[in-house]
Amino acid sequence: TDYNRIVGDRIAAFKIGENTKNYEWLPKKNYLSLMHVPHISKIKIKYIDSINKLSIKIPDRKEFLVNSSNKLKMESEISDYLSKNKFEKDFNFISTNDDEISFHDTKDGGISLHSTGSEKELEMNLNDIERVRFRSNLIIDSCKPFEELKWVGKTIMISSLKFKVAKTITRCAAVNCNPSKGIYDKNILKLLPELNRIDKPSFGIKLKLISKGGIIKKGDPVRIINP
Structure with missing residues (x-):
């Protein structure tokens, strides 16, 4: 896009801390990431455009579908998995369709x-x-x-x-x-x-x-x- 990023790249994240829709850029330590929670790589999430739903597969559990607006089920299932791997912090799912907003590692995106x-x-x-x-x-x-x-x-x-x-x-x-x-x-x-x-x-x-x-x-x- 003209906004210096690939369409659809990093448009959602799991933000650690309070439930807020603050989309200002923050360092990645504020989000669930592999740099401090490596086992999240085993959670498979994909967006199914044709039905406007997210497919989520967590290890040792059945795959399930949710609307992106159904944050509570998504957060609850993932939180339960992470807590069993000794990660106890609260987090919330945030996403945006605004081309000017993304969750890149650096503020300038690229x-x-x-x-x-x-x-x-x-x-x-x-x-x-x-x-x-x-x-x-x-x-x-x-x-x-x-x-x-x-x-x-x-x-x-x-x-x-x-x-x-x-x-x-x-x-x-x-x-x-x-x-x-x-x-x-x-x-x-x-x-x-x-x-x-x-x-x-x-x-x-x-x-x-x-x-x-x-x-x-x-x-x-x-x-x-x-x-």
Whole structure:
């Protein structure tokens, strides 16, 4: 979209604390996230557009459907599961259809990108690294390992869209979490600086849209237009 994010990306969250519809940006420590509650990765939630409902599957329980407006059932079921895993804080589900509001890790939002070359370099050292750990919006081929990290400050074009490469993405403990098992099983944070020579554990880059929004399709070329 013209708001510098992928349509539908991070439009809902489970906010820790009081029940409020305050949509001001807050650091991710204020939400349920893998950086401090790894076992939430085992909860599977998907939106079924055709019936305007959420499908929720919690380990060892039957899948159930709820309207997004039925917050209490959703919160109660998930809270019960989390309490059995020693997480006792109150939280509430918040969502928005406002294009200007999202729950990104940083206030400026943006679009994340990494290369398969960087993935493979990690794989060679740790094995079995699921790309979903990095939650990137875009993944590209034909780069040397961590080559994309050198694009900071440059302008790139993907399809007909133009982006400024704003910064590298500093990672948190969420990348150490195995998304299937809901446990921390890899020390990716420790390995990244050894592999890419950046002091802070970094993987991928953040893009800022500097043209009109549009559509990016699988196979669209990526070009550096301002080296």
